[in-house]
Amino acid sequence: MSNFNIKVTARDIFGVEVSDDFALTVKNVNDAPELVEAIANRKVVINTQFNFTIPENSFIDIDAGDSLTYTATLENGEPLPSWLTFNSATQNFSGTPTMENLGNQNIKVTVKDISGDEVSDVFVLTVAKFNSTPLVDRAIADQKATAKTTFNFTIPENTFSDVDLEDTLTYTATLDNGDPLPSWLSFNANELTFSGTPTNDHVGSLNIKVTATDPALAEVSDVFALTIAKANNPPIVDRAIADQKVTAETTFNFTIPENTFSDVDIEDTLTYTATLDNGGPLPSWLSFNPNKLTFSGVPTNNNLGSLNIKVTAKDSVGAEVSDVFALTVAQGITVETESISLLTRITGDIFTIKNQVNGEKAKLSVKIKSNTSEEVNELGVFVVDDAEGKVNGVAPGAANYTELALQRATLLLSSLAKLPNGFNPTDLSRLLEFNSESNLRFYLIRSSTTQAVLSGQTPFSQVLFSSDTNVDDTGFSLNFQNLVVNIAATDQDLPVGTGLQGKYEPELIDLRDVKQLVKAEFVVHREAAFNNFVGFYQITDENGGIDTNGDGTADVLVGQASYTQAAISNRVAGIDLSVANEGTASFTGTFQPGAIFVPFIIVNAGADAILDSNPNNDPAVYFSFLGANTDQADHIRLLGNNAFGFEDLANGGDRDYNDLIVRVNLSIA
Structure with missing residues (x-):
């Protein structure tokens, strides 16, 4: 602010003048105070001292020379209640309310600068009988x-x-x-x-x-x-993987060079996976060892063509990089031979399979072609009497036809609705033999099993026969509503160990006719919250009995209380299968010849949890034999030759059989 004395002078034409003085005061433009942050509501309990100071940052005035004065009243302008005082110098409220002061008061705080400009804020002060701590x-x-x-x-x-x-x-x-x-x-x-x-x-x-x-x-x-x-640097491809070639019927071995991938984060360890370029799993003939970065396998003339293989390197925080190389399978030396097995359609959905050379066994291949079903379905086949499809003289459509058909059926496979990462059911096949000139008809059980239908747990209405049949270059396609399967004659040898995979409890590996040690290569997929464990144990015969003293006869039978302990104690050493959720892992092991082996699943634990001295902490264990399961429910399904799907929840759980999937490739060592 500044003061000036101003003199005003008036003069006429003759030079006579008169003057007057006045004072002029120039004031700075004033800015009113401002509310910056509203005062929070407050609460006090009766007979308790209330003490509250208005936060310093509640009001400001940008005029540096202004000093603010504070007053406090009720919102309507009336004075504060008698029990409450306000110190305008310290901006502090204090006092002790009594029972008579219960309720809410709206308190108005007014801030005024030296020019009289002001701003107010209102907060609610609650007087309560008691207060609960948050x-x-x-x-x-x-x-x-x-x-x-x-x-x-x-x-x-x-x-x-x-x-x-x-x-x-x-x-x-x-x-x-x-x-x-x-x-x-x-x-x-x-x-x-x-x-x-x-x-x-x-x-x-x-x-x-x-x-x-x-x-x-x-x-x-x-x-x-x-x-x-620390901020992560993703791995990089330093050198592209060179394209590869292999000739059918010869062994393919290829190791990714060490300098292919790198990561500038020295502490990072890279892990490796290999898939097809589209994310699908590698073909069944080709395996990848992620520890040695090695591909190996023996393609056949059925695998001719080119594959685009994607190798992915992932660091410890999940950053990844991929490189794709082409693998070409060229024609090997072949000998032209006439196909031995022949599959023909007689009429409708009835087929004849025959051996054209010696009239003995004829072989059939069954594979899933496509599946959009949201259920886990079981597919089977049965031999019929004639071209009309009769069973024991009973024609299709008769009241007891379906029951008679299932009593003589052979189980083929189960189709899954939810697939774990990396698992492709079209890579699986089911090969089996029939007497030459057998007449065949196929069926599907919706969301159940043949055994459940025959035992009365599932109605016969769940049994479907194929509604449509087509033929293409690969054979015949059978349509069961949302599931399409391909059937064709084949001259391929049946996989080792599949002799019992067609019974009502078909999840067995039968090596009774094998004389040499058997090498097993396992591929394991998981889609489950539980960290489950799968292994195999030896039985004396297809009824599931276990020999515990080595004399060749069953000492513990299915359904006995000690069966679980005996099975886990008798498991095959070195076959301990588990994998991270949504992951895929490969393992190797060996089976002794001349015996039958059965898979089991231990839920969310390992074998040690069963074999320790405390029976009170035993996890659930499930077997192929329903009588060995405490809930008498089906927990293992056959998905193809030597391929098994597991359900880990009690009483059949959600029956998706994808909690663990184990594929086994057996070869004579």
């Missing part, structure tokens, strides 16, 4: 962030609560020791949101304390850890 209902989960990546985290709404329904909680966040949050991390108290971008300088762990305060200033806190990981 609670932590659910601890805040620890969090992870990565350097150079934006971190966002919102505290769940149900973390804190207050039984005083009228109370509104306010929130603050500090480090556990009360220090402020680091500069890179901010907390929005209204949205309960943390956000910020750490750098590699912030790598480590912070303990963050979130405090919830009610209007009476009662508070509760919870602490969570925030771990900041």
